[in-house]
Amino acid sequence: MATDTTYQGSLPLGRQLHHIAMKLGLRPRTAVILVPYLWLMLFFVAPFLIVLKISFAQTIIAQPPYTPMFGPGSVPHEDLLLNYNRLFDDLLYINAYWSSLQLAFTSTVICLLIGYPMAYGIARCAPTTRALLLLAIILPFWTSFLIRVYAWMGILGKEGVLNNTLQALGIIDAPLNILYTPVAMYIGIVYTYLPFMILPLYANLEKMDLSLLEAAQDLGCRPWKAFCVITIPLSFPGIIAGSLLVFIPAVGEYVIPELLGGPNALMIGRVVYNEFAQNRDWPMSAAVAVAILLLLVIPIMLFQYFQNKAQEAPK
Amino acid sequence: MAAERAKAEASGQPWNDPDAVPYIRIENVTKKFGDFVAVNDVSLDIYRGELFALLGGSGCGKTTLLRMLAGFEQPTSGRIYIDGVDMADIPPYERPTNMMFQSYALFPHMSVEQNIAFGLKQDKVPAAEIKERVGNILDMVQMRQFAHRKPHQLSGGQRQRVALARSLVKEPKLLLLDEPLGALDKKLREATQFEIMNIQDRLGITFIVVTHDQEEAMTLASRIGVMNHGQIAQVGTPKEIYEYPNTKFVADFIGSVNLFEGQIVEDEPGHVVIACEETGRPIYIDHGISTAPGAYCWVAIRPEKMELLKTDPGSKSNCSPGIVKGVAYMGNLSIYLIRLDSGKEVKVTMSNQRRAAEHAIDWDDRVFVTWHANSPVALLS
Numbered sequence: 001m002a003t004d005t006t007y008q009g010s011l012p013l014g015r016q017l018h019h020i021a022m023k024l025g026l027r028p029r030t031a032v033i034l035v036p037y038l039w040l041m042l043f044f045v046a047p048f049l050i051v052l053k054i055s056f057a058q059t060i061i062a063q064p065p066y067t068p069m070f071g072p073g074s075v076p077h078e079d080l081l082l083n084y085n086r087l088f089d090d091l092l093y094i095n096a097y098w099s100s101l102q103l104a105f106t107s108t109v110i111c112l113l114i115g116y117p118m119a120y121g122i123a124r125c126a127p128t129t130r131a132l133l134l135l136a137i138i139l140p141f142w143t144s145f146l147i148r149v150y151a152w153m154g155i156l157g158k159e160g161v162l163n164n165t166l167q168a169l170g171i172i173d174a175p176l177n178i179l180y181t182p183v184a185m186y187i188g189i190v191y192t193y194l195p196f197m198i199l200p201l202y203a204n205l206e207k208m209d210l211s212l213l214e215a216a217q218d219l220g221c222r223p224w225k226a227f228c229v230i231t232i233p234l235s236f237p238g239i240i241a242g243s244l245l246v247f248i249p250a251v252g253e254y255v256i257p258e259l260l261g262g263p264n265a266l267m268i269g270r271v272v273y274n275e276f277a278q279n280r281d282w283p284m285s286a287a288v289a290v291a292i293l294l295l296l297v298i299p300i301m302l303f304q305y306f307q308n309k310a311q312e313a314p315k
Numbered sequence: 316m317a318a319e320r321a322k323a324e325a326s327g328q329p330w331n332d333p334d335a336v337p338y339i340r341i342e343n344v345t346k347k348f349g350d351f352v353a354v355n356d357v358s359l360d361i362y363r364g365e366l367f368a369l370l371g372g373s374g375c376g377k378t379t380l381l382r383m384l385a386g387f388e389q390p391t392s393g394r395i396y397i398d399g400v401d402m403a404d405i406p407p408y409e410r411p412t413n414m415m416f417q418s419y420a421l422f423p424h425m426s427v428e429q430n431i432a433f434g435l436k437q438d439k440v441p442a443a444e445i446k447e448r449v450g451n452i453l454d455m456v457q458m459r460q461f462a463h464r465k466p467h468q469l470s471g472g473q474r475q476r477v478a479l480a481r482s483l484v485k486e487p488k489l490l491l492l493d494e495p496l497g498a499l500d501k502k503l504r505e506a507t508q509f510e511i512m513n514i515q516d517r518l519g520i521t522f523i524v525v526t527h528d529q530e531e532a533m534t535l536a537s538r539i540g541v542m543n544h545g546q547i548a549q550v551g552t553p554k555e556i557y558e559y560p561n562t563k564f565v566a567d568f569i570g571s572v573n574l575f576e577g578q579i580v581e582d583e584p585g586h587v588v589i590a591c592e593e594t595g596r597p598i599y600i601d602h603g604i605s606t607a608p609g610a611y612c613w614v615a616i617r618p619e620k621m622e623l624l625k626t627d628p629g630s631k632s633n634c635s636p637g638i639v640k641g642v643a644y645m646g647n648l649s650i651y652l653i654r655l656d657s658g659k660e661v662k663v664t665m666s667n668q669r670r671a672a673e674h675a676i677d678w679d680d681r682v683f684v685t686w687h688a689n690s691p692v693a694l695l696s
Binding site: 209211212214215216217218219220221222223225230233234 | 385386387406407408409412413414416418420421422423424433434437438481482485
C-alpha cells in the first residue's frame, strides 16, 4: 500500500483521480457520479432556483427590477403566489399555454409521421448508404439555426422562392399567403425538430433484431401485420424519446413563432419574452417560465412512473 | 419387392426403400450471394418422420439451406418441394414449416404465453382452443409456472424451451431447428436432446436440425448430411458416416481420426494392401475398394480402433512402432499421443478397463501400435 503513494507521480491519470477520490473519503463510484451531479447543480438547479425565487417577487423600478427576497429592503409581501394567480386571472396566459401545447403536439405528431418512415428507411439501408443518409440528417446543424429560419422567410414570403416558382410554372395565379400564418409556423417547427425525432427512432430501429420479423412471418404473420405488432411496439421507447425531444422545446419555442408566425401568433415563449423585455416584469416572466416547466415535467414524471411500473415483473 | 419394402419400413429406413416418396425434395438447389456460392447444387431427399441433421462447420451453407426451406431466402436456381408442393412462390407465412431460431427470436415485449400463442392467433384459432393448446405445450416443456414471464426474465435454457414450444404449437409438417442446443450447458443439452427425440417420436413431425456439433448430430439424427463448401459431402446414418466416411473431409470432421497417406500395392476383391511410409509396415485392409493398383490414397483409422502393445507382435502389417509422447487420463479412457518412427504422430484411445498400474503405459515408453484388418478405411479423395 505504501508504494502506491510513493509512485503517485508516475501513475496514469485514472489511478491518480482514484487516489484523490480516496483521500477525499469518496468511493470511486460516488466520485464518478459526482461529476454529472455537480454539472446539473451548477447549470440547471441553481439557475432554476434563481428563476423560482424571482417568480415570487414583485416588480419595482430598480436594478434589478424586482423586490429582493432576502437582506435589507426585502418586503415580505402578503401574497407570495400573486404572479401565479395572475396566470389564471388573465385569459392571455391560458390561451398562450393552450396554443403552445397545441402547436407542440401537432408538430410532434407531424414529425413522427414523417420521421418514422425516414428513420425506418435509414435503419434498413446498406451500412454505407446509412452513414451518408445520417450525415444528411445532421448536416443542417452545421448552419446556424437562426439563418435557417430566415431562409424559410425567404422561401415562404410573398415574393419568395416558393411563390415565384409556383407562379413561373403556372400552378398558381396569385401568390400564396403562407408566411406569418400558423402554416409557416408548423413548417418551421417540423423542419427544425425533425432530426430530433429521426435520430432516437433510428437508434432504436437500427438495433432491432430482424430475426424477430422472420419469426413472426414463420408463424404465419404477414409482413405488414408483423410491422404493426412487432416493429412498432418494440420501437415505442424510440417514439417516446423522439416525441419528448420535439415536444418539449417546441412548447417553449420563441424564435420560430416570432419570425414565421406573424404578430398574431400568441405563444408562451413570446409571452415570456414580452413580459421580460417589453413590460420589464421579471417576476411575471419567471412565473410563466416556471409554470411551463411544471406543466411539462409533471406529466412526464407521471408517465415514466407508470411505464416503469408496467415493466416490472408480474409474478 | 413388397418384402423388401416392408423390411425397410420396419427398420425405419425409408431411404433404403426404392418406392418410398420423399417428403422434402431438394433438387439441384444453388444459392449465391453476389459472387459467393453459399449452397452449391445440393440435392437431397428427406422422408416423413425423419430427424435429419445438416452438419458442417461455420460458413458451409447449412443455415442458408435451412433458411431456403423456411422461405427466408430464395434459391438462385433449383427447386424445393415439401409434400409434393413446389415452394418457389410460397412466402414464409404460408409454408407448412416452423423454425426454431438459433437466437430463439422470442418477442421481447410478449410474455411466454403470448409468444407461444402468436402463431395460433395468426391462424385465427378460437381463443378457447388457443388457451388449451398453449397450456398443453407449456406442460410439455415444463414451463407452465413461467407463463406470464417476459423472455428477459428467463434463463437461457428456459428461453430455449419456449422457442421450441412456440415452433411446435402449430404442429407444422416440418420443423426446422437452427443450432437448437448451441447455448446450453452440457447437462441441459443432453436432457433436451432426449426431449426433442421424445417429441419427434410422439408427434411424428419431420425435423431438420442444423448443427456444427457432431455429437449432437450423432445422438439426435436418423440421418446426417455432412456439408462442406456449400455441398453435401456425405449423407448417411450416424453409424455409416462414422464407420464408413467417403472422403478425407468427412473422416476428419466426424470424430477424431488418424490419417495416413499411402499407395495401393495390392487390390483384390477380398483385401487391399497399402504401402505407407508413415506406418513403416504396410496396411492390410480386409475389404476391397476396387481401384487400380498404384493409386495414392488416404487411410483413416479411428483412435479407439487402435491398440498399444509393449512388445512387438511380429506381424508384417498393421503394426507400427513408436514412442509415447503424451498421455491424457480422462477417467473412463486414456488418450495416448504416439510418435511413430517415421515422425508421424497418432492418437490412440484405450478404455481403462482395469485400475491396474502394472500394465500402465507411460511417457517415453516404446510401444507398438496395432489395429485389426477391418478397422482402416481407404479414402480416394
